[in-house]
Amino acid sequence: MVLPLHTERLTLSVLTAADRAAFVRYRRDPDVARWQSWSTTYSDADADALLADQPAGIEAGSGRWVQIAIHDAGGDLQGDIAVRALDDQPDTYEIGVTLAPAAHGRGIASEALTAIIDALFRELGAHRVFAVSDARNEPVARLLRRVGFRHEGRNIDADRFKGEWTSLDTWAMLRRDR
Template sequence: MKIFDLPIETERLILRRVRHDDFEPLFPIHSDSDVCRYLPYEPRDEAGMREALEKRVALDRLEPGGDPLFLAVELKETGEVIGEVLLFYLNEEARQGEVGYVFSPDFQGKGYAMEATRAFMDACFKEFNLHRICARCSAANTPSWRLMEKLKMRREADFREHELFKGEWDHMYIYAILEDEWRAHFN
């Protein structure tokens, strides 16, 4: 699937394709052990972040089960990149996607994640014609599942000790929302 028209603009933010020059603002986020605590990788070193950034920049199509689309989240006022939102295209026939997000600790608690993720999910439903969007997180990651609930997603699964994650048993929540439910809440 071709990537939809960008950028996406909100009142305070611009969501756009990740660029090579985003290394400087993204590296501190992805190398922070507190941020990476709930991410599926350890804090990245410089080489690891450059490799991850290269994949983000090179992606030109979304394929079911393939690499996710990452968008940089930029403050309109300053042009500063404060985080990323992402979409995994899970299933073309069933029109399923999974969203995620990661933000700099310096910008958490200010409503930016809600604003960015809401605009991104809206575009995913409209532009990709998705039927269902899900998201998942560790049950210990309270800010993440609270965001999902603010986005009117429902908790569909509560997996206790379902797998080892970074050496410990993980307790994972899965949330989801259907397109018609989204439209009822946000249109």
């Protein structure tokens, strides 16, 4: 996939060290961290390790995650989209999205996800794009429906997450759905 991608209001590119301060700031926010694998103690060192380990772009079939930065017209980091090309299923991609609290409710996630999903299908020949979310996270459920994902199922108490059993929703779309 050719990055950066440009939308009407956004630029999407691989997260870099220049994004670190804003990235760490929103990852430390309790309302953001609640739904994610990290905690509010996310540090500069954690970000540096992530940046050092990620590929330079989306690598088909690699199984590796890459964080795609979402920048507004002024160059400010609004959030990121994580993308992983599965290594055990051809042309299958998992995505996740995280926004800084100030970016919520402005259509930024919808615009950015739509651009990434379209590029996965158009440029990388994706067959399937999917996401997994905590069943209690209704805002992300609304977002995924809004950009065209179908709810495929719920795994009840399937994940021991941050000290409690949680249920997971799976969302997906196929190339023919676009």
